[in-house]
Amino acid sequence: MISRICQLIKQGILTKYNLYLCNRIGFKNFYISRAKKTLSDKSKHPTLGGAWENDAKQLQNREMIFKFLVEQGLKKSDKLVDYGCGSLRIGSKLIEFLDPGRYIGFDITDRFYKLGLNTVKQETVTTKSPEFYVISDSAILNCKKSLPAYIISIGVLMHIPPNELKEFFANIISLLSPSGVAYITYKQSSVTQKTNLTSWVHSYSLVNATVEELGGQIELHSHLSGVHSFLKLKLRP
Numbered sequence: 001m002i003s004r005i006c007q008l009i010k011q012g013i014l015t016k017y018n019l020y021l022c023n024r025i026g027f028k029n030f031y032i033s034r035a036k037k038t039l040s041d042k043s044k045h046p047t048l049g050g051a052w053e054n055d056a057k058q059l060q061n062r063e064m065i066f067k068f069l070v071e072q073g074l075k076k077s078d079k080l081v082d083y084g085c086g087s088l089r090i091g092s093k094l095i096e097f098l099d100p101g102r103y104i105g106f107d108i109t110d111r112f113y114k115l116g117l118n119t120v121k122q123e124t125v126t127t128k129s130p131e132f133y134v135i136s137d138s139a140i141l142n143c144k145k146s147l148p149a150y151i152i153s154i155g156v157l158m159h160i161p162p163n164e165l166k167e168f169f170a171n172i173i174s175l176l177s178p179s180g181v182a183y184i185t186y187k188q189s190s191v192t193q194k195t196n197l198t199s200w201v202h203s204y205s206l207v208n209a210t211v212e213e214l215g216g217q218i219e220l221h222s223h224l225s226g227v228h229s230f231l232k233l234k235l236r237p
Contacts, residue, residue: 078149084156088116103130151182182233
């Protein structure tokens with residue numbers, strides 16, 4: 001890991017200052033501060049803001065993910081949790097599809113999903129009554145009581161550093177009901193390493209061991225063209 005960080009510094013991807021700042025305030029706060037700065041500067045963020053609406057590839061991925069979920073059995077009446085909903089690239093489609101009160105979005109700051117709500121028709125928001133929460137223990141506990149049938153986490157795991165992997169999966173597993181299932185996008189790798197300033201790949205062995213320790217079980221479920229594989233996560237019987 002240390003050699004990989006040195007390599008990223010040499011390549012100019014990771015500056016010593018950013019490394020210092022990340023270690024000082026924690027990656028979660030570091031990621032939020034960088035994302036907010038990009039959005040405040042009106043720069044194009046790859047996953048946040050409304051830029052995805054005019055991006056053919058993003059729209060294609062959105063449709064493929066939605067189709068995949070429906071093929072797995074998602075129905076309008078199901079309650080679904082979008083963990084790391086961001087600016088609702090997938091969420092806006094699901095809000096329109098699901099019955100009122102069946103969509104719940106979680107993220108590390110309300111700034112992200114408030115941006116996303118600007119891309120959804122106010123009539124749809126009023127009619128469908130989606131719920132949103134900043135990730136916290138109390139919010140997760142409150143949500144679990146509603147027994148969501150599906151939990152999705154799209155494009156999130158890649159932004160989770162190794163030392164926060166257990167917290168990420170613990171939150172997902174805490175939301176699962178005995179019959180619930182989670183689908184998490186995952187880029188397959190034989191090693192865990194940092195790929196750029198805010199992204200990692202995680203070895204399947206590390207992910208599997210972490211999930212098993214927390215009482216869950218996973219399997220590599222599917223692969224969509226242009227989209228990472230999915231981890232299918234359920235509670236261990």
